Amino acid sequence: MINKNTSHLAGEFLVAGELSRRGYPVSITMGNTKSVDIYADTKEGIIKVDAKGGRGKGNWPIAKSAVNQDVYYIFVYLQNTDDKPPEYYITSGKEIISKKLIKTWKTRQGITYSDLNRGGYREGWGKLPPP
DSSP states (O other): OOOOTTHHHHHHHHHHHHHHTTTTOEEEEESSSSSOOOEETTTTTEEEEEEEEEEESSSSEEEEGGOOOTEEEEEEEOOTTTTTTOOEEEHHHHHHHHOOOEEEOOSSSEEEEHHHHHHHTTTGGGGGGGO
């Protein structure tokens, strides 16, 4: 099981690796207070990617005020067992805003696994510009 304190790092590295595997030259940013995790080179120019790793089928914390319409968001469900590969859910900040994907609970905000899974975001790599 991935430690809850390192699941965000696992998500960032998995997304960077998957983008690289798909032909995107990538650069990972480091630090705790960054708004972009990965820069990827595409035929249309550099894109910004925010990777969110999660261990359970609950939700990924993200505040409405933190969403940038010019950033792609890749949510990674890391799974709870070693024998299953991670699941990737891809969307843009523009889509998060227009489809009102962020839910508000008592003290926090986030995007639910069920909304992304039902909404056709799983393995949505075609939403990204080609490498």
